[in-house]
Amino acid sequence: MSDPGPAHRRFSGDTLVVASHNPGKVREIADLLAPFGLSRVISAGELDLPEPEETGTTFAANAELKAHAAAVASRHPALSDDSGLEVHALDGAPGIYSARWGGPDKDFGLAMARVNTELGDAADRRANFTCALTLAWPDGHRETFEGRVFGxxxxxxxxxxxxxxxxxxxxxxxxxxxxxxxPTAKHAMSHRADAFRQLVAACFATRG
Structure with missing residues (x-):
């Protein structure tokens, strides 16, 4: 890969906090990080870090908020993902509220049923997943990348x-x-993989 240039900060440590309490999301991110030889990838849940309120109005804003909070609390660089489903016929909903459509228990069975109910007989069932990834350092520096997959x-x-x-x-x-x-097939094409490729090119290019 080419040198990312002075605009991006390279990750040079061996410990990274995944700023999430979602086991599925943590597992996917850990799998994507596996080739980079980090000695310790640990989740915010394992560190018992509080989940900050997601007050942003975009995926990127919420990813930055969560990564910054985890980096400051853990004193290690932290990687956060904010992602969701955007349904075209629903004007992009549920979007940043994707988890909240599942109610207080984040029941995605309920969330999927709600999407289907709201679509009704709509002929347009196009949608995309969007993922914003933010890598934040305890000193406040951060790098953010967005990826999408359509279907x-x-x-x-x-x-x-x-x-x-x-x-x-x-x-x-x-x-x-x-x-x-x-999982390997999904990782190769997902919205998270798209954002992760951009992150790797910018911040992990000199590792390995």
Missing amino acids: DLVWPPRGEKGFGYDPIFRPDGHPITFAEME
């Missing part, structure tokens, strides 16, 4: 391998949903 929505939900809205999202060019795919 359409199916009903009823299919597959057991994913999490969140994966059972109803079928990516373009594939007959199966994210939840029916092997």
Whole structure:
């Protein structure tokens, strides 16, 4: 990879905090980080860090808020993801409220049912996942990248391998949903992988 240049800060430590309490999301991020030889990847949940209130109005703003809070509290660089499903016929909803559509327990079975109910008989079932990734350092510096993957929505939900809205999202060019795919196949094309590729090119280019 080419040198990222002076505009980006390279990650040079061996410990990284994943600023999330979502086990599925932590597992995906840890898998993506595996090639970089970090000796310690630990989640905010394992450190018992409080979850900051997501007051941002965009994925990027919420990712930055969570990464900064975890970096300051842990005194280690922290990587945060804010992601969600944007349904075109619903004007981009649920968007940044994707988890909240599942109610106080973040029940994605309920959330998926709500999406399907609100779509009703709409012919347009196009959607995309968006992911904002922020890498933040305890001194306040941060790097943010956004990725997307496009597809359409199916009903009823299919597959057991994913999490969140994966059972109803079928990516373009594939007959199966994210939840029916092997994790390695999903990681290769997901919105999180898209954002992660940008992060790696900018901040991890000299590692290895």
